[in-house]
Amino acid sequence: MRSKRKCLALSMLVFALLFQTVPAGAQRSDATSKRAEGDMTKANAATRALYKLLDDEWEWTMRENPTFASNLGDRRYNDRWEDASLEAVGRRQQHRLDTVKRLQAIGRAKLSTADQLNYDLFKKDLDADIEQYKFKLYLLPINQRGGIQNVDELTELLRFQTVKDYDDWLARMKSLPAYMEQTIALMREGVREKMLWPKVVQQRVPAQIDKQLVARPEDSPFFKPFKEYPSDISAADRERLTQSAREAVAQSVIPAFRQLKEYFTKEYMPASFDAVGAWQWSNGAETYAFLARRYTTTGMTPEQIHAKGLSEVARIRAEMQKIMTQVGFKGTHKEFFKKLRTDDEFYYKKPEELLDAYRAISKKIDPHIVKVFKTMPRMPYGVTPIADKIAPDTTTAYYQQPSADGSRPGYYYVNLYKPETRPKWEMMALSLHEAVPGHHFQIALAM
Numbered sequence: 001m002r003s004k005r006k007c008l009a010l011s012m013l014v015f016a017l018l019f020q021t022v023p024a025g026a027q028r029s030d031a032t033s034k035r036a037e038g039d040m041t042k043a044n045a046a047t048r049a050l051y052k053l054l055d056d057e058w059e060w061t062m063r064e065n066p067t068f069a070s071n072l073g074d075r076r077y078n079d080r081w082e083d084a085s086l087e088a089v090g091r092r093q094q095h096r097l098d099t100v101k102r103l104q105a106i107g108r109a110k111l112s113t114a115d116q117l118n119y120d121l122f123k124k125d126l127d128a129d130i131e132q133y134k135f136k137l138y139l140l141p142i143n144q145r146g147g148i149q150n151v152d153e154l155t156e157l158l159r160f161q162t163v164k165d166y167d168d169w170l171a172r173m174k175s176l177p178a179y180m181e182q183t184i185a186l187m188r189e190g191v192r193e194k195m196l197w198p199k200v201v202q203q204r205v206p207a208q209i210d211k212q213l214v215a216r217p218e219d220s221p222f223f224k225p226f227k228e229y230p231s232d233i234s235a236a237d238r239e240r241l242t243q244s245a246r247e248a249v250a251q252s253v254i255p256a257f258r259q260l261k262e263y264f265t266k267e268y269m270p271a272s273f274d275a276v277g278a279w280q281w282s283n284g285a286e287t288y289a290f291l292a293r294r295y296t297t298t299g300m301t302p303e304q305i306h307a308k309g310l311s312e313v314a315r316i317r318a319e320m321q322k323i324m325t326q327v328g329f330k331g332t333h334k335e336f337f338k339k340l341r342t343d344d345e346f347y348y349k350k351p352e353e354l355l356d357a358y359r360a361i362s363k364k365i366d367p368h369i370v371k372v373f374k375t376m377p378r379m380p381y382g383v384t385p386i387a388d389k390i391a392p393d394t395t396t397a398y399y400q401q402p403s404a405d406g407s408r409p410g411y412y413y414v415n416l417y418k419p420e421t422r423p424k425w426e427m428m429a430l431s432l433h434e435a436v437p438g439h440h441f442q443i444a445l446a447m
Helices: 004-019 030-042 045-064 066-071 086-104 113-133 148-156 163-174 176-193 205-210 221-227 235-271 284-296 302-326 333-342 351-372 424-434 438-444
Strands: 381-385 397-400 410-414
Touching (some): 045 066, 045 086, 045 113, 066 148, 086 113, 113 284, 148 176, 148 205, 148 221, 148 235, 163 176, 163 221, 163 235, 176 235, 221 235, 351 381, 351 424, 397 424, 397 438, 410 438, 424 438
Parallel strands (some): 381 410
8 A cells, every 4th residue: 555655645644734624534623613713704715715725625635535535534435445547547637737727716915924835835736746647657556565465454544343334344345356457457558658667676566466365265354354343233243244254355355366466477577677767767867857856845856866865975974983983893884884784782583572672762762752842742653563464575664644533543663574684773763763753743743
């Protein structure tokens, strides 16, 4: 589920935070609602038009991105996947173009300073989405970091509390073949357009697909929610739901992944690039420059960013030399780096030891945070392992934001795969970045 959808989720989450919109699945306090209503009564026509546009855009985003809505705790679209067809991709682009016209019709000069900032930030993000369309990145729906092969991860974010919650997941399982067809159609178009990832990236994907091709429905990751029910769900409903889940996995989920495995191994993987680099795309240099601007939020060119990187390496090496002197290390930088990478004293031997250490670091950080920050997030966060089935193919750590309705805390996910490759000396910096203050303050504070 990471990769493209993650980029969209982050983009739209920022959108939500900037404009203080609240998903329908979330709750506003009475005081907040009354204050908002009062503010809107006093607002001029331009302000009302802007807020109406932002509200409409949020609702459109929820409808068009059901998995993102589910992630945020909005349950209205829990029974469906997003429309991944090429027609839908084109329709969304037209919607963005129409939205820009609607935004431009609003008198920016009549807005308050704060709302002018909202206007500008929304337009900047919208313009970037419109520009990105021409690069056809939507033709890259799957790689080792995420894609349809990992959509079962959504169960970790959903709440299974009512019969409808289970029926919604059943509906998603039953509609997976159609979603798979759309995804494969995007991949086929990517082959035709030469919009592909290199083989070195894609070679990990078949093993991820294999984890969905189980012998028994009960062993499927999609079946996991049906292994345990809330106490207030009746025995009759449990029996029906469990049997329906077995049938959905056997008749829809597994056949869909068999189809993906066959296409991926026989056609898609062989077509993937042998070399590495965006230069292999038809407009690779322009695409790369666009992504550099968007992800760094600067106007710097790739060449300028590279030069900046070289200067930072030189600066950091000088700092490293000071540390080498402080610890009394006699040797070269290369020898020092080798010691850091190979000395057993810098590594834990067992996954559970590594997890305990991450949690201990977080507990060590927390008391100091109150001394530095005046405002603290109301949402808590937890430290949890990355799932075993994706750990070999993903990053050292990442953050998952809380649900907007407050039903799920934020999570700092840590990778316990091969603990002997995960040095102790990176854990503090990683925790400060990914958890607190880092991404948890960045996102949870604004929610």
